[in-house]
Amino acid sequence: MGDARPLPLLDLRLLFVTGKGGTGKTTVAAALAQLAAGRGKHVLACEVDAKGDLAALFEAAPTDFAGREVARGVVAMSMDTEASLREYLRLHLRIPVATRLGPLAKALDFVATAAPGVREILTVGKLCYEVRERNYDLVVVDAAATGQIVGQLAAPQAINDLVKVGLIRSQTDWMLEILSDPRRTGLVAVTTPEEMPVNETLELAARIRTETTVQLSAVVVNRVLPELFGLHEEEVFDELFAHRAELSKMLDGDAEPLVEGARLAVTMRRTRAEHLRRLRDGLASEAASAGGAAAPVLFVPYLFSRAHGLRSMHQIAEALGEELGL
């Protein structure tokens, strides 16, 4: 919208998708994966909180840590920190995992409970690993929600401050290198044009900049209501609303719900337009105060569809594709 310059969003290697609960974070992550795969990329889509929603959007059975192709070019996996640790130990310590599964599982339990940052780093570490090894062209992460994403992305730095030596320390250095590289790693924040989601997105934009090394690459505004009436049409509608009894007579039926429904849609749209303005202004002033550039804002329309699933995910991918100038 407005600026037609295509975003190199899908040219990144690692995309974290966050958002306040209920904004459509998972759907947008799936749509981005789908979009990239549609352009010939080999994509890993990873769900961090293992609820199976991501695979469900591809109408596929729940996935596990090993991952499985759920659509052409899209491999979906679910994060499992225990499996991640096991893989890590196998790759780096050459510990005979098979013989020590019991103690290891407990060790992880311990490590994760004792130093909660470890769970986060096993997640981020696995994802960075896939990027470093170039196993995929793009890794899309259905990441933690807005409230927790900063903790997740800041974990390598936090561990770096906390752990001075040892294997974990040597690992965080290359992770940080990947995470800090704006040509490889980006964060996409999903929001809706509503009060609280916009507030959280603005808070997030500031925190991401100050507390992590990751770049906010785009803000996706989901469920943008269509504009019902132009300026002159709205005047006509007001007239129509005042004389809705006449319309009922003409149609020989009760037109009240129709005009009432349209009025609700207009008011909703108006309230939301205000939040959109606030979002743009807020992102711009936050960026200006930090001397950087504001993340571009992409719009996805509200879908009046019968159900959620593959069909609506494809519609969202299409809309995102248009916004990205693809």
Add this chain to the structure above:
Amino acid sequence: MTPARPGRRAGAPRGGRPARPARPGRGRRTEPGDGGPPDRAPGGHEAHTPPGRPKEGTLDGLVASKEIVICCGPGGVGKTTTAAATAAMAAHHHGGRVLVLTIDPARRLADALGLSPRTHEPGLGNTERRIPDEVFRQATGTSPRGELWAAMLDTKRSWDALVERHAPDTRTRERILANPLYRNISGRFVQSHDYIAMERLYDLHARGTYDLIVVDTAPTRNAIDFLDAPTRMADFFSSRLLRWLTASYRSRVVNLASRPFSQVADRILGTQFLGDIAEFFILFQSMYSGFVERAGAVTRLLSDRRTTFLVVSTLEATPVREAEYFARALVARKLPLGAIVLNKVLPPYFRDRDAALLAEQLRDGADAVGGRLSASLGTDPALTTRVLAEVADSFLNFGVVARREAEQQAELATRPEVLATVPFFEADIVDMEGLLRLGAMMWS
């Protein structure tokens, strides 16, 4: 205000805190936990609001008989607002001293209550603050029967308070507070929220300062985490691994049983970090019994009949699935699922069959109707036709969504005592008037 000191018994002198009001008496309640109808506040309040007796099977009635209401469910469904509205309604109509405690890391409750929302000065800190009666008067023209207080969970300060209470001596306390691992756990990471939230709730309840505490929980993805947090905490402190670790740190003589573990841990984490961890837990072990005891008490409080859970959701597919999961989890744990509150539901007229037929008729015949209508209204015919077509289209579009929602609602398998639906609000709820308007719809 200084942070509330934990551990005071009800009735003990409270520095910096106003005395409990004499007016909205505790007498509104019958014996805790008897589940009977609430004893309405004694005379003298009828002038404010005549709400009548709360009806059976309504949120009004449910909340009136409880001391703790925990709002849970997926994120983004208006949980914080629902919690605030519930507390505001209770304070306004039932009386008593009501506290709404928000646990969410984002400072949303402050927004919803209009308390210095976008500034960095702490509008809602860890300390409870009273919402001035004036806020109610501006919204409704009447004073509330009771008092509304609000607090936000500050994880770090709550952890510090916990350490101060359980630490056996000053030295241990100081060492824990200075331990780098402790500082990270309490301030930086996500999961320490779960336990501390329930701990704080317990503490507030035990102080006996409030007649009703309404809690807004974090939208934990694995939403049951906080329910299990007390148990997890207790389990953790009695785990064998903890003993292994602390033993090897204490003695430096690694015993046979813990050797493989120590070796792995050492290689992964490094000796210095391991030392910090070990020190932290050795120190924490001195508070072990206090913790386990408290964790048990918190669990009991959650399942007590004085407590009720509201599962909040919208009728969209993903939130409904999570809400359902949550409701089942509560039932499975024998925790009192009091109500499901469905927010942002489209008005029922969008599902009206006659209206839908009329909309189709209008869409197909917009030209003719537009011509005739513009003649009688004196508007531009082309514009009028376009507006009519938009009206019809929009109605049919929202009709699709409304039917999808109705389907979702019909599929809700877990039926609590109360099922409340709240219509879509045209504007955001950002002030007391909005909260009470929302509350009135929830309660009716």
